[in-house]
Amino acid sequence: MLKNRKFVLPILLMFILLITGCSSDISEEELAKKDQEINELNSKIIELNEKIDELEKQLEEYNSIGKFENNEVLLRAIETVNYLKDKDMEGLASVVHPLMGVRFTPYEYIDLQNDLVFTKDRIATFLDDTQSYTWGFFDGTGEPIVMTFSEYFDRFIYDADFANPQMIGNNYSIGKGNSLNNIEEAYPNAKYIEFHFSGIEPEYEGMDWRSLRLVYEEMNGIWYLVGIVHGEWTI
16 A cells, blocks of 8 residues: 555655746746755655565565464563563462472573573562562673562563554564574573564664563473563674
8 A cells, every 4th residue: 555655655755846936937046946856855765665665575574484473472561561561479489380380581682501590489479579689791791680570670671561562473573783692592492472562762763672581391281481572782
């Protein structure tokens, strides 16, 4: 539909400008100026058409990959992200895998050896835990991320309103950064839902994008949370 419409605008603009030029006596200088304006408008129109084409390609890709065929996992993820929004730790614990627990990953790369894993029983009261843990290392500085769970939660789990995201990826990664995304290798038997913001503050032009990926594995017909992976722009 967009492709049918996008050629109408340049024709209308050129027609209006030509009518304006024919309706009065203008100098060669003014005519040259109008020609320049037409060329500038055409350049902008070409640029906009290219953006439309790119958006249509992205839409087709999302439609082909993320048709939400994993409705059970999607519903489970929506349930989970609302527990996170409300800081309902008992609710969160209820969806954590009873055998595997849940792994916390501060950036996109999942370190199976060093990322912290906690049991569902621990999760139920974790916000009240005053002990500091080393969750990984800060991007850029390399300094250890030493935080209580409450501090980690605010910085590397729910640092945006993921219950109301701009986009949702169904077993599909939307956020793209410099950090290696190895989610499919780290969780080969899992499904995941990504809650994504392409940007939060306009002045940062997308460099402040955020993602929260909730990873689930099935046991006895039930999908349980096994991973919480945070994503953002990295150096």
